Structure formats: C-alpha cells, structure tokens
Amino acid sequence: MKYYHPLLLTPGPTPVPEHILHATQLPMVGHRSSDFEAIAEQAFKSLKPIFGSKNEVMILTSSGTSVLEASMLNIANPDDDIVVIVSGAFGNRFKQIAETYYDNVHIFEVEWGQAVSVPDFIDFLKSLNTEITAVFSQYCETSTAVLHPVHELGKALNDFDSSIYFVVDGVSCIGAVDVDLERDYIDVLVSGSQKAIMLPPGLGFVAYNNRAKERFNAVETPRFYLDLNKYLKSLAEHSTPFTPNVSLFRGVNAYAELINAEGLDQVVARHYAIRDGLRQALKALDLELLVQDVYASPTVTAFTPKSKDELNYIKSELKNRFAITIAGGQGHLKGQILRIGHMGQISPFDILQVVSALEILLSEFRNESYVGKAITQYMEVVKAYV
Numbered sequence: 001m002k003y004y005h006p007l008l009l010t011p012g013p014t015p016v017p018e019h020i021l022h023a024t025q026l027p028m029v030g031h032r033s034s035d036f037e038a039i040a041e042q043a044f045k046s047l048k049p050i051f052g053s054k055n056e057v058m059i060l061t062s063s064g065t066s067v068l069e070a071s072m073l074n075i076a077n078p079d080d081d082i083v084v085i086v087s088g089a090f091g092n093r094f095k096q097i098a099e100t101y102y103d104n105v106h107i108f109e110v111e112w113g114q115a116v117s118v119p120d121f122i123d124f125l126k127s128l129n130t131e132i133t134a135v136f137s138q139y140c141e142t143s144t145a146v147l148h149p150v151h152e153l154g155k156a157l158n159d160f161d162s163s164i165y166f167v168v169d170g171v172s173c174i175g176a177v178d179v180d181l182e183r184d185y186i187d188v189l190v191s192g193s194q195k196a197i198m199l200p201p202g203l204g205f206v207a208y209n210n211r212a213k214e215r216f217n218a219v220e221t222p223r224f225y226l227d228l229n230k231y232l233k234s235l236a237e238h239s240t241p242f243t244p245n246v247s248l249f250r251g252v253n254a255y256a257e258l259i260n261a262e263g264l265d266q267v268v269a270r271h272y273a274i275r276d277g278l279r280q281a282l283k284a285l286d287l288e289l290l291v292q293d294v295y296a297s298p299t300v301t302a303f304t305p306k307s308k309d310e311l312n313y314i315k316s317e318l319k320n321r322f323a324i325t326i327a328g329g330q331g332h333l334k335g336q337i338l339r340i341g342h343m344g345q346i347s348p349f350d351i352l353q354v355v356s357a358l359e360i361l362l363s364e365f366r367n368e369s370y371v372g373k374a375i376t377q378y379m380e381v382v383k384a385y386v
C-alpha cells in the first residue's frame with residue numbers, strides 16, 4: 001500500500017482546522033451558566049463581520065436546512081405569496097419547504113449551471129401581477145457551483161418593490177465571499193457550520209436586518225423550535241432557548257480567531273485565487289467547466305469529464321488510491337459532473353495535490369501524458385496570490 005495524505009474536498013463538510021478541533025474538545029460547561037454566556041456572547045458578535053451584519057448573528061443547533069426553513073416560517077404568513085428561485089438541488093429544497101407550508105408559491109426556474117438573469121427575474125415578478133412578500137434564493141447553488149449575482153438581484157428587487165423581503169441561503173459560501181446585508185439589500189442571510197465556516201456539522205446561522213427582526217415578530221405562521229423570536233430573546237441574554245451545541249459554539253469563536261488572524265479580505269482573496277487556478281488547471285486537463293467564469297463560485301468547482309467511465313474512474317481512483325474525496329453531481333447532474341469543494345482552511349498548495357492526482361489519472365485513462373500540464377497552469381494563476 002502507498003500512503004497519500006487524506007484530503008477532504010467535498011462542498012461540505014470541509015476539513016476542520018486543528019485550532020477549531022481543540023476548542024471543540026474543551027471540557028463541557030453548563031449551558032445555563034455564566035461560562036456559556038461568555039462563550040455565546042462572543043460567538044453571536046464574532047459572526048457579524050463574516051455575514052456583513054450590523055446585528056448579532058443567531059445560532060441554532062441544527063443543520064443548514066433548519067435555517068432555510070426558519071427563514072421562511074418567520075418571514076411569510078400562511079396566505080402570503082412567495083417566490084423561490086430554483087437553479088439546482090438547494091433551490092429545490094427551498095421549494096420543497098415552501099410547498100410544505102404555503103399554497104401561494106411561485107417558482108422561477110433557472111437552468112442548472114446558469115446564474116439567475118436579473119432582468120428576466122424582474123420581468124417574471126411583474127408577470128405574476130400579485131403582491132409578493134418575499135423572494136428566496138441561494139447565494140452559491142452548491143449543486144452546480146454557481147455564485148448568483150446577489151447584489152444585483154437585491155438591488156433590482158429593491159428598485160422593483162422595496163417592501164419585498166430578500167432571503168438568501170449562503171450555506172456554501174458565507175465565510176468566503178464579501179457580503180454586506182445593507183449594501184446587498186439582503187434582509188435575511190442564513191448559513192451552516194460545515195461549509196466555508198469550516199466547523200463540524202451541526203449549527204445553523206441566521207443574520208437579519210432590523211426590518212426582518214420586526215417581521216419575525218409579526219408573522220403568525222406556526223413554528224416552535226424554529227421560532228426565531230425565541231432565539232432573539234435569548235441572544236439578548238447571551239443564551240439560547242434550547243440546549244445548544246456548546247462545543248460548536250466554542251468552535252465558532254476559534255473560527256473567528258482564525259479569520260481575524262488571516263484577515264477576512266485575505267480569506268476571500270485566497271478562495272478566489274484557488275478558484276481561478278483550479279479552473280485553468282481543469283481546462284488544461286481537457287475537462288469542461290459547467291459554469292462560466294463570471295458566475296463561478298469561489299468555494300466549489302463543477303466539471304464534466306469526457307464520459308461516464310472517465311467520471312467514475314476519476315472519482316473512485318481519487319478516493320481509493322489517493323485518499324482524496326470529491327463530490328459527484330446531484331439531481332439530474334448525478335453521473336454527469338464532478339465537484340471539487342475548495343472552501344475553509346485550504347491552502348493554495350493543498351490543491352496541487354488534487355491537480356497532480358488528476359494529471360496522473362487522466363494520463364492513464366486517456367493514454368496521453370498530462371503530467372505537469374495542469375500544475376503549470378494552476379501555478380501561473382496562483383503565483384499572483386502567493
């Protein structure tokens with residue numbers, strides 16, 4: 001057997017830095033004690049810059065989907081008309097949640113792999129000819145590796161009808177993008193712990209502006225664990241309404257320390273440099289990219305191998321021979337694409353590991369030498385960052 005250093009490159013969960021792991025393994029404290037209050041106070045506050053939020057960020061002990069659901073149940077009343085942009089598997093999840101609770105759900109379909117066209121979307125809203133309460137969209141649609149133009153969308157929505165709440169699922173990009181609720185016209189921005197925030201799975205985050213906070217209180221849709229008013233009330237007391245994952249709250253604070261040490265701007269720049277380098281590398285390997293450059297996410301990259309056999313060979317050999325885990329496609333893209341996650345504490349040089357493994361595997365599979373080709377392209381891009 002030959003040894004290769006394991007590398008987890010799925011678009012969540014992501015590798016957890018040691019600094020965070022250590023923090024999560026400290027001795028337990030009572031969640032109704034002053035020990036926890038100090039941890040929680042810091043955690044709510046330390047997430048503000050990451051989410052571009054003036055208000056402290058709520059933390060729920062549950063996975064990302066729970067805050068997608070919470071963002072809907074606390075913004076829309078049962079009879080409201082809501083709009084969901086569906087551009088992939090996670091847009092579908094928003095749609096499924098919406099259809100579970102609401103009758104007046106309007107779906108704006110975007111071809112998978114494409115970003116939402118803002119003018120087309122506004123035309124769609126006009127064509128509905130009804131009062132819309134809220135629009136729900138992914139920021140990064142993880143299943144296709146598209147980063148939607150959220151600022152342009154928020155601005156256009158605000159120009160169209162500023163009373164509409166704009167709710168954004170940032171589970172797979174918050175921590176790796178420059179976002180600002182006010183600048184980007186976002187009312188509610190949700191995320192989870194196990195993606196770019198590089199914690200173990202298990203926490204959901206909700207950032208919100210003041211008008212969203214008022215709205216949470218006015219909405220009458222039934223909800224219990226996901227009633228954000230409970231979390232807001234507790235947050236003011238540096239606490240949580242139900243038993244929190246104390247360990248992961250400590251992890252949040254350790255995460256914020258890492259981000260502050262590196263600088264959020266640098267963290268974002270690193271993700272973009274890796275994205276740009278990896279895209280050039282994949283092109284050099286004659287692998288087709290699913291998403292056009294302008295809408296490519298800094299956290300995950302999707303590509304299309306030349307055949308199903310090639311796809312299966314890449315995925316299984318990366319895992320079984322080189323200990324590198326990447327992801328397949330979801331929904332109808334299953335068996336069509338592969339996705340490399342590159343979010344969290346990934347160094348530009350870590351990506352050389354997967355790029356060189358791909359050179360070897362494709363040289364074998366296609367009987368043609370790619371050795372050195374993709375790495376050269378990768379380094380040509382990344383040298384400007386390092």
Ligand SMILES: *Cc1c(COP(=O)(O)O)cnc(C)c1O
Pocket residue numbers: 012063064065066068090138140141142169170171172192201
């Ligand atoms: C992963 C993900 C989710 C769901 O998160 P879970 O933690 O699996 O519930 C929601 N939206 C997006 C965009 C994601 O990438």
